[in-house]
Amino acid sequence: MTIVRRAFVWLSVLCCGTWMISVPANAGLLTGLANNRVDVSTGFTGRHVFVYGSMPQAGDIIIRVSSPDEQAALSRDKKAGPFWINGRKLIVKDVPGLMYLLSNRPLKEIAPHSVLSRNGLTFRSTLAKAQISGGPEFKYHPWKRPFDVLKRSQGLFRQQQTVHITGGRLFSASFPLPAELPIGPYRLDVFYFHNGKLMAHESHALQVTEVGIEHWLSGIAASDPWTFGVSFTLLAMARRPAQELPHKSPTVRAMCRDRCG
Secondary structure, three states, X not given: OOHHHHHHHHHHHXXXXXXXXXXXXXXXXXXXXXXXEEEEOOOOOOEEEEEEEEOOOOOEEEXXXXXXXXXXXXXXXXXXXXXXXXXXXXXXXEEEOOEEEEEOXXXXXXXXXXXXXXXXXXXXXXXXXXXXXXXXXXXXXXXXXXXXHHHHHOOOEEEEOOOEEEOOOEEEEEEEEOOOOOOEEEEEEEEEEEOOEEEEEEEEEEEEEEOOHHHHHHHHHHHXXXXXXXXXXXXXXXXXXXXXXXXXXXXXXXXXXXXXX
C-alpha cells in the first residue's frame, strides 16, 4: 500500500470516529507528515514531502513551508563608460532561504489580504520583517520586487494551488525540495480557513540534515574555516594533472623551449 493510500485510510478512520484522539475543542484540524526528516548526501537531487490531514468541515487549506533565515546580497550594475560594473551591495537578513505557499485555490479567494498578511501568508509580509544594510542610499531602495523575482527564478519562493481536497474534509499536498536547498530545521504550518476566517492552525518540524561526507565537511568549514580553505586548495592542487598546464597554454610551451633547453 502506497504512502498516499495509507494516509487516506488513516484519515477515513479518524473521520468515522473509530479512534479517540484528544484535540482542542475549537480546532478540529488533524495534520501529519509522511516523513519529517530529509537527509542530504552525495548525489542528492531533491525530495518530495507529503502532507495530509482532515478538516472539521468543508473549508480551505493553506500550507506554508519555510526554511531557516538566511542572508542574501543584491547589487545593481552601474555603467562606467562602455562597461558595466557591480555597484554597492545591499545585504538582506532575516528572510527564509526557502518559502512555499500552497493552497487549494487562489489565496485572494480564501481570505482578505489583511488576514493573509497578518498571518504571514504573503511574500510581502515576510519580506517586511527583513533587515537590510549596505549604506544610507539603500534606506528606501525598492529591493523587495527584484529579491522576490530572484527567489522565484531559483525555485525557492513558490505560490501554487497544489492542495487537493477529497470528500470536502480530507486534504493532501506534495511539494518538492530542490537539490540546492538550505540546510536546517524547517517549519511547516497548516492553516484552516472557513468562510474567509482562520479557524485553526497546526505546525510541524521538518529537519533537513546533511549526512555522510557533506556533514563532515560542513562541520570543519564552520569550526575552522581557515584550515578548511587551505586544505581544500592543497587537495585541488595535488589532484591537478602534471601535463595540464603545458598542453593548455602555447605561451608556456614557448617559454619552455626558450628557457628550459
